[in-house]
Amino acid sequence: MISRAHTVAFQGVEATPIEVQCAVAPGLPAFSIVGLPDKAVSEARDRVRSALAVMSIALPSRRITINLSPADIPKEGSHFDLPIAVALLAALEILPPEAAEETLALGELSLDGTLVAINGALPAALAAAEQDRRLLCPKASGPEAAWVEATPVIAAASLTDVIRHFTGQCVIAPAQPGEVIDRIDDKDLADVKGQDSARRALEIAAAGRHHLLMSGPPGAGKSMLAARLPSILPPLSPQEALETSMIHSICGLIEAGGVSRTRPFRTPHHTASMAAIVGGGRRAQPGEISLAHNGVLFLDELPEFARAVLETLRQPLETGDVMVARANAHVRYPSRFMLVAAANPCRCGYLTDPNRACAKAPGCGTDYMARISGPLMDRFDLRIDVEPVAVTDMDRHQRGEASADVARRVADARAIQADRYADCEGIASNADAEGRVLDQVAALDTPSQTLMLKAAERFRLSARGYHRVLRVARTIADLDAEPDISRDHLAEALSYRLPGSS
Known part of the structure; x- marks a missing residue:
């Protein structure tokens, strides 16, 4: 019988879907993990074996093969422990196979079966939502993952709790998001x-x-x-x-x-x-x-x-x-x-x-x-x-x-910019404006244009420097709640750019 569980491999902030396949077949007793695992993933077999032994679950005298698919993507990290254990328990018919199929799991196992917090719970929850699966993770990682409201998060304290939840003995309530942290800074x-x-x-x-x-x-x-x-x-x-x-x-x-x-x-x-x-x-x-x-x-x-x-x-x-x-x-x-x-x-x-x-x-x-x-x-x-x-x-x-x-x-100026660039993808502030957008929002009147050209020629401003002066002038005008850039706004922006003027 081949059972399947699901997890992710992290490539930067992207969570790549990984299918964990488990086969229990006749042959000499062995427990192998294939699919480009690193050292931490290869060691999962010892942690899983110990955690199952604590629960008095003996592995059968058969050949157990875990395949992490796609096999050409490197698998790194200890968060593969829990999905490997879930796939194995489903193959042993201890967990319902459909429960393992519908769950994206990640978590590190200690030798006594306790689930240890892992990094990447938030991007993993987003990946679970995209795949229309629920997320199974350690209890300590639950509040972080629960910020993704599009998927239910099952935060278990141990592998025993996982078994009890999926067999209906003791259902775990969905995790709740952690608190919004607003750090109080006494520097004024x-x-x-x-x-x-x-x-x-x-x-x-x-x-x-x-x-x-x-x-x-x-x-x-x-x-x-x-x-x-x-x-x-x-x-x-x-x-x-x-x-x-x-x-x-x-x-x-x-x-x-x-x-x-x-x-x-x-x-x-x-x-x-x-x-x-x-x-x-x-x-x-x-x-x-x-x-x-x-x-x-x-x-x-x-x-x-x-x-x-x-x-x-x-x-x-x-x-x-x-x-x-x-x-x-x-x-x-x-x-x-x-x-x-x-x-x-x-x-x-x-x-x-x-x-x-x-x-x-x-x-x-x-x-x-x-x-x-x-x-x-x-x-x-x-x-x-x-x-x-x-x-x-x-x-x-x-x-x-x-x-x-x-x-x-500052908040008022940022609010003006948010309204201005609401329809401009990838632009949130004046510093991001460029090209045609910058030409529109930082248009200069005749006196300002004359001043800008004289300064650019005399001090040999680069094209980058020219545009950065315009952006700063636009921000100064926003602080004054002015719709247009005046000559005074531009002069102040130039004063922060030209040598010896500050």
């Missing part, structure tokens, strides 16, 4: 003293999802400003929350099954490798740029990152996704993130202070910033110089404008 823009121009640039960047580079001496407040950026960003929309949670589910970063509406804020250290930033490794796991999808990637001490690592950011910044290509895997991950970076003007950091600059100034500043290539620098929409805070600003007791007030203006 009101804590920042002075830095009015930097605060303004941060607000514009948040309103239009523009990339921002802050340069200034140590202690000027660059990292402090960046750390408060999440406090002014709008929450994730339901669609964005699902996209982001899919990636985090693959990496096991979803806390207690709850889906967060807070935008990701990733801050990798400058010693991070290329695989850590872009993605890779043996299983082509997502990197920081994908974990920051729909959120912020903050690179502090930008010139200290390896040059090769920084150059890998260029393509994802333009396309919004990344293809992690390895010898045994080609996986595409979404990576539409907002890049915020901070840098000192030189290695010692005091290039602009004659009393503290090193003997190599000003050449050291040129050499230091040259670590950031021209093509990457061209992708920053806003570049600002963060000056040291005056002592008089540090002494004053009044607090600056609170994050809540700035967040309201």
Whole structure:
């Protein structure tokens, strides 16, 4: 008799359907798993055998063959334990074969039959819904999977509970979705003293999802400003929350099954490798740029990152996704993130202070910033110089404008953009507008067009730089709730782009 169960193999955030076939045939006693299993999948036979022994279920003295079909797709991970056990129990007529056929299962088995939480429950639930099957998973993964309302989720604590459920002895109630997690951030823009121009640039960047580079001496407040950026960003929309949670589910970063509406804020250290930033490794796991999808990637001490690592950011910044290509895997991950970076003007950091600059100034500043290539620098929409805070600003007791007030203006600007691009697929903010759409939403009047052409010619703006200035100007106009871009909006946008003007 051949029984069948169903599960998935993860290729990035995509869950590929896998059929688990079990044959119990005459022959020398053996238990083999075929279909390109990795080491973790091959070891499933020992975990399944032990779990069945705990329940006093003895394997027959026959040849047991498990085939994972399609056989040409690599199978990785311990989540194949449960579907293998379900297929085997159906072949032994302990579980109804039709129950195994109608269920998509995944979960790791411990030696005593307990089901251990696994990564990828959310994309697996989506795959189950597409196949019109129910999902069987460990109890700890149930709240995460239950966010997909299109399919019932059976969250069992052990293999014994699975048998009791499918034989009608003790039916398990469908799992309920976990709580919506809204992280409370105590970092507030009101804590920042002075830095009015930097605060303004941060607000514009948040309103239009523009990339921002802050340069200034140590202690000027660059990292402090960046750390408060999440406090002014709008929450994730339901669609964005699902996209982001899919990636985090693959990496096991979803806390207690709850889906967060807070935008990701990733801050990798400058010693991070290329695989850590872009993605890779043996299983082509997502990197920081994908974990920051729909959120912020903050690179502090930008010139200290390896040059090769920084150059890998260029393509994802333009396309919004990344293809992690390895010898045994080609996986595409979404990576539409907002890049915020901070840098000192030189290695010692005091290039602009004659009393503290090193003997190599000003050449050291040129050499230091040259670590950031021209093509990457061209992708920053806003570049600002963060000056040291005056002592008089540090002494004053009044607090600056609170994050809540700035967040309201950012939310209003984002709402304008949501309405504007409602019919434009793949465009959610001004930073995404391009081509004909950008020409329509960022049309300039005659005075503004004259200013733009003069600036582009004098400062030799690239085509990319030209369009990025238009996008920033559109965002500034949205913050002012103006339908058209004025000359003042364009002038301010140019001030964040032209050398020495910030």
